[in-house]
Amino acid sequence: MSFTIAIDGPAAAGKGTISKAVAAHFEFAHLDTGLLYRAVGAKTLDGTDPIEAARKLVAEDLDADNLRTPDVAQAASRVAVIADVRAALVDFQRAFARRVGGAVLDGRDIGTVICPNAEAKLFVTASAEVRAKRRFLELDGKGLDVSQEQVLADVKERDARDMGRAEAPLKPAEDAVIVDTSDLTIEAAVASAIKAITQLRENA
Ligand code: CDP
Ligand code: CDP
Numbered sequence: 437m438s439f440t441i442a443i444d445g446p447a448a449a450g451k452g453t454i455s456k457a458v459a460a461h462f463e464f465a466h467l468d469t470g471l472l473y474r475a476v477g478a479k480t481l482d483g484t485d486p487i488e489a490a491r492k493l494v495a496e497d498l499d500a501d502n503l504r505t506p507d508v509a510q511a512a513s514r515v516a517v518i519a520d521v522r523a524a525l526v527d528f529q530r531a532f533a534r535r536v537g538g539a540v541l542d543g544r545d546i547g548t549v550i551c552p553n554a555e556a557k558l559f560v561t562a563s564a565e566v567r568a569k570r571r572f573l574e575l576d577g578k579g580l581d582v583s584q585e586q587v588l589a590d591v592k593e594r595d596a597r598d599m600g601r602a603e604a605p606l607k608p609a610e611d612a613v614i615v616d617t618s619d620l621t622i623e624a625a626v627a628s629a630i631k632a633i634t635q636l637r638e639n640a
Pocket of ligand 1: 446448449451454570571574621622623625
């Protein structure tokens with residue numbers, strides 16, 4: 437039997453952290469769909485056409501360590517507005533979601549467009565300031581030369597582009613459970629996500 441958990445939300449809200457913990461708890465597979473757009477965005481920085489890059493994407497392109505930079509994040513959100521880029525990535529995501537044994541997908545449009553029938557949907561969010569601080573600490577810890585002000589400006593620019601685009605804009609699905617992590621520790625955020633999903637599983 438398949439069971440799909442859709443986890444959407446803005447940049448650095450805690451989607452990835454929560455998704456990994458939820459996947460481990462339920463023993464489900466996890467796909468960070470942001471990496472697909474980051475991989476396409478990274479190729480465009482080398483001059484590759486984004487639609488071509490999306491159509492030719494392979495597993496080896498999804499190297500998380502090299503893709504988690506501010507430049508690639510911006511490039512990802514720029515290619516993510518292109519309808520043909522999104523279309524090229526749909527089948528892979530839907531096939532992953534139908535995995536026997538269950539799947540967690542995190543991104544922007546999982547509960548609204550990719551898996552509108554997902555059994556559990558969460559919308560993970562937090563204030564832009566809290567998210568920028570978290571992302572700054574992460575990038576600073578990796579030795580990247582960034583300021584908290586610049587990270588906040590980047591996060592706000594990406595949020596506006598992701599929410600304002602015509603194709604699959606970032607917004608909570610009507611039936612999503614909202615998890616605001618602004619004042620939550622990672623442990624508390626994970627616990628609240630697991631509790632909400634457990635209730636949905638019992639009622640499924
Ligand atoms: O996947 P997404 O961009 O939404 O966020 P993430 O990579 O899971 O989390 C961004 C950063 O915030 C990570 O360094 C997490 O450890 C941290 N975080 C936190 O401090 N408190 C939370 N409740 C959730 C995440
Ligand atoms: O980790 P963070 O939340 O900062 O970003 P990400 O999840 O890696 O996504 C990078 C960019 O890819 C986002 O700003 C979106 O523009 C795009 N994206 C998307 O459009 N749809 C998805 N399902 C996932 C990501």
